[in-house]
Amino acid sequence: MLNNGEKKIAHSFDKSFYCQIQYNKPSKYKEIEKFTSQASNIITCGSNYSYSPIFLSKTSHVLDLRNFNRILGFSKEKKEITVESGLKISELLNFVLPHKLWIPQIPGYPFITVGGIVASNAHGKSCGIHGTIRKSIKSIKIFHKTNGWLNLSENENKEIFDLTIGGLGLTGTIVSVTFTLEKFSGFFTTTKKLVKNLKETITELESEKSEKYLYSWHKPSSTKNFGKGIIFINTLGNDENVVLDNELNLNPKKTYSLRIWNRLTINLANFLFYSINKRRLSENEVFQKVIFPFYGNEIYFGFFGNKGFIETQLLIKKTNFDIFNEELYYLIKKSQPSITLISLKKMSGEQKYLRFEADRICLTLDLINSKLNRDFMEKLDKICIKHNVIPSVIKDSRLDKKVVQNCYKDFESFKEKLLIFDKKRIYRSEVSDRLGI
Ligand SMILES: Cc1cc2nc3c(=O)[nH]c(=O)nc-3n(C[C@H](O)[C@H](O)[C@H](O)COP(=O)(O)OP(=O)(O)OC[C@H]3O[C@@H](n4cnc5c(N)ncnc54)[C@H](O)[C@@H]3O)c2cc1C
Numbered sequence: 373m374l375n376n377g378e379k380k381i382a383h384s385f386d387k388s389f390y391c392q393i394q395y396n397k398p399s400k401y402k403e404i405e406k407f408t409s410q411a412s413n414i415i416t417c418g419s420n421y422s423y424s425p426i427f428l429s430k431t432s433h434v435l436d437l438r439n440f441n442r443i444l445g446f447s448k449e450k451k452e453i454t455v456e457s458g459l460k461i462s463e464l465l466n467f468v469l470p471h472k473l474w475i476p477q478i479p480g481y482p483f484i485t486v487g488g489i490v491a492s493n494a495h496g497k498s499c500g501i502h503g504t505i506r507k508s509i510k511s512i513k514i515f516h517k518t519n520g521w522l523n524l525s526e527n528e529n530k531e532i533f534d535l536t537i538g539g540l541g542l543t544g545t546i547v548s549v550t551f552t553l554e555k556f557s558g559f560f561t562t563t564k565k566l567v568k569n570l571k572e573t574i575t576e577l578e579s580e581k582s583e584k585y586l587y588s589w590h591k592p593s594s595t596k597n598f599g600k601g602i603i604f605i606n607t608l609g610n611d612e613n614v615v616l617d618n619e620l621n622l623n624p625k626k627t628y629s630l631r632i633w634n635r636l637t638i639n640l641a642n643f644l645f646y647s648i649n650k651r652r653l654s655e656n657e658v659f660q661k662v663i664f665p666f667y668g669n670e671i672y673f674g675f676f677g678n679k680g681f682i683e684t685q686l687l688i689k690k691t692n693f694d695i696f697n698e699e700l701y702y703l704i705k706k707s708q709p710s711i712t713l714i715s716l717k718k719m720s721g722e723q724k725y726l727r728f729e730a731d732r733i734c735l736t737l738d739l740i741n742s743k744l745n746r747d748f749m750e751k752l753d754k755i756c757i758k759h760n761v762i763p764s765v766i767k768d769s770r771l772d773k774k775v776v777q778n779c780y781k782d783f784e785s786f787k788e789k790l791l792i793f794d795k796k797r798i799y800r801s802e803v804s805d806r807l808g809i
Contacts, residue, residue, distance in 0.1 A: 377407075377433060384425040385673075387680025388741065388769040389802060391425075395434035401515075404545060407435060408517050415801045416545040418458065418485030422492065423683050424769040425802035426540045432800050435545055437487055443467055444548055451553040452510065457487030457546045462622045469620075473553040476502040482622045482664050487546045492766045493538030493727045497585040497606065497663060500577070500718025504729045506537045507721075508551045516544030517798045535789055538727035540765070542790055542799045542809065558609020560585070560662045564653045569599035570697050570716065574690070574733060576603055577718050583608065585662055586718065589649075591642050592711035592737075598701050599714070602649050606662045620660060627670040631677025633740055638712050672712075681712070682739045682749060685764035687719055687732040692759045699755050709748040713738040725786040726776075728764045736767075746770065765803065773807050 377394040395417075396407045408414060411433035418437060420427055428434070440456035441463065447453075448471050455464060462482035468474050479494040488494070490512065495504040511525035512533060522544075524533035536543045567573045573588045580586055585608070590601030660667050673681070688696050704711070715736045721729035739745040749770060756763055757778045763771055777783045787809050791797065797809075 376410075382420065382428055382434075384423060384428065384769055385421055386423040386683060386741070386769055387676070387678065388682070389425040389428065391428060391430045391802070393428060393430075393434045395436050397436040397439055399439035401547070404435065404437075404515050404547065407433070408515065408545070411517075413798055413800050414517065414545070415799060416487065416491075416541050418488035418491075419460065419483050421481055421484050421488065423767045424765065424771075426492070426766060426804075427488075427801060429801050429805070431805075437545065437547075438485065440547065445550075448473070451555075452550060453553060454548055454550040455486055456548050457485060457490070459486050460484065461486075461489070462620055466619045468553060469556060472556050474556040475505070475508045475551055476554055477505040477508055478663065480664055480666060482620070482660070482667055483624050486549050487541075490537060490546055490549055491539060491541045493729060495719065495729070497587055497717070498583065499734070500580075500586065500720055501583055503719075503721040504538075504727070506727070506729065508553075509537060510550040510552050512536055512546055512550075513548045514544040514546050516794070518796065519544070519793065531789065532793060535725065535786070535793065538725060538729070539786075539790075540726065540801065540804060542801075542804055543793060544799060556608070558611045560606045560608060560657045560659065562655050562657045562662065563605045563607075564649055565603040565605060566650065567599075567601055567603055568597075570714075570735075571599070571694060573599070573601065573603060573716050574693055577716065577733075578690070580605070588716045589645070590714040590716070591646060592638065592714050593642075598704065599697075600646075601714070602646065604662075606657065622660060622664070622667060625668065625670050627674040629674050629676075629678050631679070632675040633677075633710070633712055635710060637675075638710060641712075676712075676740060679741045681741050682745060682770060683736065683767045684739075684749065684752070685728065685734060685736045685767040686756060687723075687728065687730050687734055687762040687764075689732055689760060692761075693733055696755065696759045696761065699759075700752070703748065703751055703755065707744070707748040707751065709745045710740040710742065711737055712740065723762065723781070725782045726765055726780055728762065728766060730762060732762070765807070769803075771807075776807055 377396045383390040413432040415432045416435045417427035438458040440458040445454040477496045493504045585606035588603045719734040723730035
């Protein structure tokens with residue numbers, strides 16, 4: 373580690389892991405080279421919005437790239453933009469939306485950085501059609517302590533390009549990225565469909581073939597009403613004359629940590645959410661409410677208190693969904709965990725390395741961080757291994773090497789290829805150490 377960096381206590385977004393980090397915030401390319409050359413082990417960070425500690429380490433020096441937030445090139449004709457990796461999604465959108473262009477695979481919070489979305493292979497609300505951010509990445513520039521400056525694309529250093537997308541920052545510091553952009557024409561109209569259970573939701577999600585931004589929310593009840601909920605069907609307008617020159621004007625919100633969630637408050641909040649939404653089954657929505665549903669609702673995370681929460685995001689084969697759903701329901705009935713959120717969406721893409729991507733159903737659960745719930749999650753891990761389910765390394769801080777090794781067919785291949793590229797394994801995080809990568 374470097375002796376001359378600043379120190380601070382940092383934590384993962386789910387608050388499962390706290391540690392003192394030593395970090396630098398370079399603002400010139402020469403400083404990236406200098407700080408990198410002085411440190412033995414390094415991990416680069418963006419906005420620190422990862423649920424699991426993939427951007428933190430007790431022993432690696434942390435390079436914070438948020439001063440690198442410039443737009444380096446833009447072609448409206450070619451529908452391409454090159455940006456530095458510390459640029460936030462909201463800043464990127466404020467530039468491209470007035471040109472009626474955007475990237476459909478952006479994740480659900482506006483202050484996440486470009487480096488963070490590439491290293492986590494983020495997905496958005498339409499991942500059933502648009503897949504993950506991988507689909508929009510044309511090229512990447514990285515700096516690596518021993519391999520130096522490298523341009524990565526399908527035509528140049530293809531293998532490292534592939535390892536870097538969803539590579540958890542382990543192939544070096546991402547400095548800039550070129551994206552291909554898609555047409556954006558209009559505003560969202562939201563319709564809602566009430567569903568009785570998760571099985572019915574899957575049938576509905578599967579029947580939607582057109583370009584819709586779809587996700588569902590379900591009551592986390594363990595009774596026979598398990599999975600009763602609402603599908604949010606967001607349709608993008610198609611108005612050529614739409615004027616999109618207003619800035620999104622989004623600002624980070626201060627959240628307070630106060631433990632409010634318990635069985636009573638969870639039931640009350642879910643009852644209110646269902647009742648309010650049931651009354652308004654169709655509405656015109658502002659962009660940020662559809663794309664960034666937690667913006668303005670950050671207090672939801674604050675209500676878990678200082679002990680934080682557990683989030684698990686799982687990719688389940690469509691053919692295995694019914695049996696998985698049945699076993700999940702019986703486990704919930706037996707263990708009675710305190711679940712605050714259940715949500716489903718469709719995902720599409722190719723499964724490779726540690727990327728959370730495949731042609732599957734994506735199920736998300738949030739739980740209070742308690743002993744009972746961690747025990748429940750351990751039992752769920754076993755069901756996941758049994759049914760070939762892929763859990764997200766980005767979202768679930770608890771995952772150990774055995775589970776990840778069993779669930780990711782390319783785990784060993786990712787490790788081996790990384791070792792060939794970086795023989796000293798310089799770039800390491802708390803998660804990569806825990807997984808033995
Ligand atoms: C409220 C909320 C909603 C979310 N919604 C979604 C969603 O809908 N879909 C989804 O996929 N994810 C979602 N996420 C997760 C989020 O997209 C990822 O965790 C993302 O990686 C966070 O980016 P960050 O800028 O905060 O980076 P950090 O958390 O700081 O870092 C994340 C990873 O990226 C690496 N990294 C960051 N910058 C660089 C760089 N310049 N060079 C090399 N490596 C780098 C880090 O080493 C680390 O491995 C959400 C998170 C929150 C808090």
